[in-house]
Amino acid sequence: MTASTFLTAILQDSRFDIIRNAKSFKELPELVASTLWRLFALMGGGLSLVFVDPAFSRFAEAATGFLTTWSFSALAALVWVVTKIYALPPHKS
Structure with missing residues (x-):
């Protein structure tokens, strides 16, 4: 929801013309x-931990740690x- 609101604001506000015109x-x-797909x-990875056999818990924890790092790196970039x-400063017409 926040992402779509942000993109809508960029598409409508003249202040962001420089961004819309950028390559x-x-x-x-x-x-x-x-970012949304990574989250x-x-x-899904976190929910699957409930069903993991205890013999594979180390692998599942490592995979979840990777997914967490991967997701939060994208979120930080966003x-x-x-x-x-x-x-950005206001657009001067």
């Missing part, structure tokens, strides 16, 4: 989608990008 603008929705994978975008 890398198409990468922003891809970054949001990637979804983390959620937060960093959003913070930098909102820090």
Whole structure:
């Protein structure tokens, strides 16, 4: 929900013309989608721990640790990008 609100704000506000006109603008929705998919994978991995046989618990914990690091790295990148975008000065016409 927050991601779609952010993207809608970028598409409508004249302050963000510089971003919409940038060649890398198409990468922003891809970054949001990637972050959401990684968080979804983390959620699925976390939920699957309930069903893991105790003999494989070390492997499952390592996989969950990887998913956690992978997800939070994408989330950190998304937060960093959003913070930098909102820090842009107002557009002067």
